Amino acid sequence: MSDPAQPVFVLVRPQMGENIGAAARAMWNFGLDRMRMVDPRDGWPNPRAVALASGAGRLLDRAAIHATTAEAVADCDFVLATTARGRGLTKPILTPERAMAEARAMSGQGRRVAVLFGPERAGLENDDIARANAIVSVPVNPGFPSLNLAQCVLLTAYEWRRQTADILPERMELAGTEPASALEVEKLAEHYEVRLSDAGFFFPDTKAPGMKLALRNLWSRMPLTRADVQVFHGMLRQLTRARDRGE
Structure with missing residues (x-):
């Protein structure tokens, strides 16, 4: 109607x-x-x-x-x-x-x-x-x-x-997945922080705290889904495996 x-x-x-x-x-x-x-x-x-x-x-x-x-x-x-x-x-x-x-x-x-x-x-x-x-x-x-x-x-x-009240606001369309939880984003941030530390990314030591804070802030700004989190984990694992194999 x-x-x-x-x-x-x-x-x-x-x-x-x-x-x-x-x-x-x-x-x-x-x-x-x-x-x-x-x-x-x-x-x-x-x-x-x-x-x-x-x-x-x-x-x-x-x-x-x-x-x-x-x-x-x-x-x-x-x-x-x-x-x-x-x-x-x-x-x-x-x-x-x-x-x-x-x-x-x-x-x-x-x-x-x-x-x-x-x-x-x-x-x-x-x-x-x-x-x-x-x-x-x-x-x-x-x-x-x-x-x-x-x-x-x-x-x-x-x-x-x-002008109709039931018009949905601008939103993110999620393709068959759900938004990542705060815990999942936290675990992703920890994973990258550990691997980047192992690779010597946080250098010099005096700048390390600020660099880690900036990286944490980057993750929190991104509208990540659970699928996105798994992709980022997988990318990092593959990169570190390749490094360990000397490729």
């Missing part, structure tokens, strides 16, 4: 079926499935949109088609308009991150939010933007500000998803 508080994404006068399908796919990548369209240029349904949706066809099946932007947002309480160009209208201009934070807050208050995306050729018209409460502007290269429809939808959907 999709998030009941999610915003409605409104594609205003989209031109190419391929871009509609790609926009649907981008929405569904981030758990959004409420799409509306205003007067799609090539009519509806559009087989090219279905082909590009690639598994997100359910959005297209359920998409509502409206004749005008006013009709498409009539039941919404807060409307955002995506545009890369200044339009001579006095409105707050938000980054996608800030806009979706606002949208999340509005949705949390039970208010329905809509995001308008303009047609590929020229974007939203002033008449569309005038119906919005705020503008969403992506900080792109000013010399080439135009974004593909699906790209803009994806950026916005991603920022909405980032």
Whole structure:
């Protein structure tokens, strides 16, 4: 079941079926499935949109088609308009991150939010933007500000998803093993300290304590797994065996 508080994404006068399908796919990548369209240029349904949706066809099946932007947002309480160009209208201009934070807050208050995306050729018209409460502007290269429809939808959907509390933080992916315990790291440090001492690494004696401390600190900084610890032990054993054999 999709998030009941999610915003409605409104594609205003989209031109190419391929871009509609790609926009649907981008929405569904981030758990959004409420799409509306205003007067799609090539009519509806559009087989090219279905082909590009690639598994997100359910959005297209359920998409509502409206004749005008006013009709498409009539039941919404807060409307955002995506545009890369200044339009001579006095409105707050938000980054996608800030806009979706606002949208999340509005949705949390039970208010329905809509995001308008303009047609590929020229974007939203002033008449569309005038119906919005705020503008969403992506900080792109000013010399080439135009974004593909699906790209803009994806950026916005991603920022909405980032506001979700259950998104996992950045983490280390462990491939079939567990993090090494403090004891295992300690034993590894001892193993290296003994072997390095035997090899005369800690020289001169006056610097040995500081060198050993630095080495211990190095091991503790490394996000070692149990498998990593075994590899380091094995490497050192093999090196010392080779030395003892005179290789």
